[in-house]
Amino acid sequence: MGKNNTRILTQFTALAMVLTVAIMVKEATSIHICNVDTNDLKKCRPAVTGDNPPPPEPACCEVAKAANLQCLCRHKAFIHRFMINPSKLRPLLNNCGVNSPSCF
Structure with a gap:
């Protein structure tokens, strides 16, 4: 059960990072x-x-x-x-x- 929670947390963290980068790229392309x-x-x-x-x-x-x-x-x-x-x-x-x- 501990490994499963760690895996879910890792996936969630990765998703959060991808979304953050996507938002930053959109803002960077706007002037x-x-x-x-x-x-x-x-x-x-x-x-x-x-x-x-x-x-x-x-x-x-x-x-x-x-x-x-x-x-x-x-x-x-x-x-x-x-x-x-x-x-x-x-x-x-x-x-x-x-x-x-x-x-x-």
């Missing part, structure tokens, strides 16, 4: 910039990609409203790295009721 978590940008991806993107979802508009857009202007050259077409940002912001800075 918080201009009041936006880069992982949240995926909420807007459908509305800023393709030839005829759909209107933004409410979750995307929440991200757009929380973003510091003047700050994002300084990073405009890198926005495409998040699979966002910069030329589609102004329509997205307009659809969300957000005043677009002149850089977009």
Whole structure:
């Protein structure tokens, strides 16, 4: 019975370590910039990609409203790295009721 408890404890510890590492990796791949978590940008991806993107979802508009857009202007050259077409940002912001800075 003692060996069985040790084995279960070892398996539980291993599982806890794997979950901890998974959480750390997810957090490490996210960058918080201009009041936006880069992982949240995926909420807007459908509305800023393709030839005829759909209107933004409410979750995307929440991200757009929380973003510091003047700050994002300084990073405009890198926005495409998040699979966002910069030329589609102004329509997205307009659809969300957000005043677009002149850089977009």
